[in-house]
Amino acid sequence: MVAARTRLEIAAGNLANVSSDGFRAAIARGTLTSHGVRITSVAAQRQGALRHTGRPYDLAIVGAGAFRVRDAGGHVHFTRNGAFERDRFGCLRDDAGRALLGRHGPLHLPQGATIDAQGRVQSGGRCLDRLALDAHATLQSGYLESADVDAIGEMVTVLAAQRSFESAQKVVAAIDGTRQKADNDVARVK
Numbered sequence: 001m002v003a004a005r006t007r008l009e010i011a012a013g014n015l016a017n018v019s020s021d022g023f024r025a026a027i028a029r030g031t032l033t034s035h036g037v038r039i040t041s042v043a044a045q046r047q048g049a050l051r052h053t054g055r056p057y058d059l060a061i062v063g064a065g066a067f068r069v070r071d072a073g074g075h076v077h078f079t080r081n082g083a084f085e086r087d088r089f090g091c092l093r094d095d096a097g098r099a100l101l102g103r104h105g106p107l108h109l110p111q112g113a114t115i116d117a118q119g120r121v122q123s124g125g126r127c128l129d130r131l132a133l134d135a136h137a138t139l140q141s142g143y144l145e146s147a148d149v150d151a152i153g154e155m156v157t158v159l160a161a162q163r164s165f166e167s168a169q170k171v172v173a174a175i176d177g178t179r180q181k182a183d184n185d186v187a188r189v190k
Contacts (some may be wrong), residue, residue, distance in 0.1 A: 061133070
């Protein structure tokens with residue numbers, strides 16, 4: 001029952017993020033242990049579909065890796081959601097207000113600066129900074145990566161997990177019924 005519940009939670013989490021840009025689906029992995037089936041969650045490594053937005057600071061990573069962003073508390077986070085906007089100081093920020101980091105700290109772009117496929121920030125023919133990208137990864141400016149969630153597949157997983165849970169529940173009820181009957185019959189024999 002615990003394994004079925006965990007599968008259900010993973011599938012529900014994936015469905016909840018089906019429209020979150022850059023979301024990587026979680027995959028349920030089962031292993032058989034001495035205590036029964038154990039389900040763990042592993043992040044998928046599939047590339048989500050690229051969606052054209054036309055906004056110059058929307059960025060999609062093609063390949064492995066993630067954007068490094070820093071929150072107001074100084075903590076660095078990794079995200080594949082590349083929806084960034086230039087604030088009044090020229091800093092690129094995501095919808096949570098976190099600053100996009102280049103190799104030299106927060107990325108500051110003068111008006112009209114561009115970001116090329118290798119992550120170089122250029123203005124007036126000069127390279128100002130660069131995004132840290134994994135080897136063989138490139139950027140697409142003006143695009144966002146959609147979630148890599150298969151909504152229909154996740155719904156099938158939800159239904160299968162619910163059925164597994166119900167079946168396990170019936171087995172436990174049958175075992176309890178058998179034990180009660182055995183206890184009552186033993187008491188009558190005495």
